[in-house]
Amino acid sequence: MTFHHVIKIAQNFIYKHMKLNDKSADQYSYHSFFNDITEKLDIIVMEHDLNNEIAGLSIKDAQGNFSISYQKTHHKYRQNFTKCHELGHFLLEHKGSVFTYSKDNTPQELEANIFASILLAPDIVLLGKIVYYKKTFQELLSELEMSRDALHIRLKQFLNYHTTLHDDEIILIIQSYLTRKAPDDIIYAIKQAEKSIIEEYQAVTIQPIDFIDRFLKQNNIVTSVDVKELADKHFIENIKQVFPNIVSDFYFDYGKTLYYIYQPDNTTATQARQSAKNAHFNMVFLNLKIE
Known part of the structure; x- marks a missing residue:
């Protein structure tokens, strides 16, 4: 070397x-x-x-x-x-x-x-x-x-x-x-x-998978505000090969959809949905838009 x-x-x-x-x-x-x-x-x-x-x-x-x-x-x-x-x-x-x-x-x-x-x-x-x-x-x-x-x-x-x-x-x-x-x-x-x-x-660039690893460790949930690629079902399929236990879902309201994934071992479906709802509110009303 x-x-x-x-x-x-x-x-x-x-x-x-x-x-x-x-x-x-x-x-x-x-x-x-x-x-x-x-x-x-x-x-x-x-x-x-x-x-x-x-x-x-x-x-x-x-x-x-x-x-x-x-x-x-x-x-x-x-x-x-x-x-x-x-x-x-x-x-x-x-x-x-x-x-x-x-x-x-x-x-x-x-x-x-x-x-x-x-x-x-x-x-x-x-x-x-x-x-x-x-x-x-x-x-x-x-x-x-x-x-x-x-x-x-x-x-x-x-x-x-x-x-x-x-x-x-x-x-x-x-x-x-x-x-x-x-x-x-x-x-x-x-x-x-x-x-x-x-x-x-x-x-040296950061790939979406790197951000997912970081956010899952920090928050147990990642939304499409953090990683916009979560809106792509093929991307979800690929990351499930790396994180086989994650659950993917979405939250829709006010004409906008927020996609998210979470680790069921560390957070419940109810907790994840509430976190997604909060992130969706920020995205819609506080102008934290997905690029």
Whole structure:
């Protein structure tokens, strides 16, 4: 797997999460994504107290279940990187059943490291925090909850990918940013790549099925105000392949129809219909129209 491929996979996961949850660059924290994805995929996350050199351990069993553990005595920032690294093995679909986070420079370990660094500090977040919000290196350490070494490496990786600067120039820029001797140098360097960073963020699109997953988790019901495709019976048939237990229905009044789906395990038909009725009222009388 190429460096570019790892970046695209990481960005696709992270940017979808940011857009679905309305997270701006200054609001972003890896915790939200990590907790969301591990819950969605039923990944068990726990501490361990093994050999201090074993920072992280992830296991995939014969049934495809995945678990992540991290050394409980390590600093919180190191734990953050470890958890993201182990998650990377799973989301990058690495071959194997047991992964031990170590200093080995195997391709899979390097890919997991890249994934972890991007998850902790996505490109669009670095653009926002450094260029738009003028955050210092020290502020980034605190807000992104990264170690000094991890952030230094991430910035070098970021500038290598997005600029044509030589390594010695990049090292000097980062050092000047860290010491605050010439903080504007890194802002200027990143601004040269501003357009491409934004375009990469915009290129990650949200599908209707992603919104349905989000709204079902939050409200147990989704209406055609939220996802207009619910008015299409073929779309309903397709999503029932993903969510086989959902019930679909509609509410008609004042010459307008609102379609909705709900999970019968979590809400009753009466509750769902009342929610649909409320959404229909808002649509008709408060001008919340379906586009």
